[in-house]
Amino acid sequence: MLELDDVTVKVGPQVLARNLSVALAPGEINVVIGPNGTGKTSLLRTLFGELQPAAGQIRLNGQAMPRHHLGPWRKQFGYMPQDTGLDLDLSVLEVVLMGKLDHLGMHVDDATLMEALEALRAVGLVALADRAVHSLSGGQRQMVLFAQVLLRAPRIMLLDEPVSALDLKHQVLLLDLLHRQTRKNGWITVVVLHDLNLAAQYGDRLVVLAHGTLQAFGTPADVLTAELVQRLYGVAVDVGHDRFGDPHIRPIRERSLHPVSLQQEAA
Numbered sequence: 001m002l003e004l005d006d007v008t009v010k011v012g013p014q015v016l017a018r019n020l021s022v023a024l025a026p027g028e029i030n031v032v033i034g035p036n037g038t039g040k041t042s043l044l045r046t047l048f049g050e051l052q053p054a055a056g057q058i059r060l061n062g063q064a065m066p067r068h069h070l071g072p073w074r075k076q077f078g079y080m081p082q083d084t085g086l087d088l089d090l091s092v093l094e095v096v097l098m099g100k101l102d103h104l105g106m107h108v109d110d111a112t113l114m115e116a117l118e119a120l121r122a123v124g125l126v127a128l129a130d131r132a133v134h135s136l137s138g139g140q141r142q143m144v145l146f147a148q149v150l151l152r153a154p155r156i157m158l159l160d161e162p163v164s165a166l167d168l169k170h171q172v173l174l175l176d177l178l179h180r181q182t183r184k185n186g187w188i189t190v191v192v193l194h195d196l197n198l199a200a201q202y203g204d205r206l207v208v209l210a211h212g213t214l215q216a217f218g219t220p221a222d223v224l225t226a227e228l229v230q231r232l233y234g235v236a237v238d239v240g241h242d243r244f245g246d247p248h249i250r251p252i253r254e255r256s257l258h259p260v261s262l263q264q265e266a267a
């Protein structure tokens, strides 16, 4: 279990997270949702040890996160941050291999090379292995970074908006793969998504944040009510259910009278 126990995170006077307490189980996908600027990235950075809790504790299987010498703690994580430009003068394969940087010496052994190519095959990019990464599209770069964290074979997977640049096919490919590997390897997976319908489909649990505080934690069916979405985002929605019983969110859009008045003017 990855546990946050009354965790508060501050940078200077700014409180990024306040009194967070949740326990995240292996083999499950936890989707973090909430409005912009509400502390989702800060939560991931805190779990990775990039931000230190000002109060409270983080524990993995009962072991507290150390305050210093975070190398061994971080080795257990695969972290795919938001918006890494990848303007690097490296090949796609080299970027994927960076996932194993802390294990590699001057020489890359054949087994690691095969694993890296397998990760690229899994995301459908093996044909681009030798291409310069800066020459890829935004979506392709996102898939390369996903292949990089797959290669790390972590115990805990942190992904910050991993599908923000992906088309529908690649969103499903990445999230299906994440789901399969989370189940198979018993990963504790924490993923930030803005799309509430993807969150409902792929989340075993939702971690709902607003203003750095936990608003709800539970299954999509329990958490995703019209009332919560309205309160969180200030948007009225209809909540239905898809064929598998997962909640389906549909915003009630503004119905403009504009085209009618244009017709009237034209008449």
Ligand SMILES: Nc1ncnc2c1ncn2[C@@H]1O[C@H](COP(=O)(O)OP(=O)(O)OP(=O)(O)O)[C@@H](O)[C@H]1O
Binding pocket: 011, 014, 015, 016, 034, 035, 036, 037, 038, 039, 040, 041, 042, 043
């Ligand atoms: N290093 C920092 N120093 C000061 N304030 C910060 C720092 N990092 C984040 N913040 C502030 O903390 C708040 C939460 O930021 P965070 O990036 O965690 O939000 P988010 O929920 O991931 O947002 P988004 O959905 O827009 O990506 C924001 O108001 C942000 O400006």
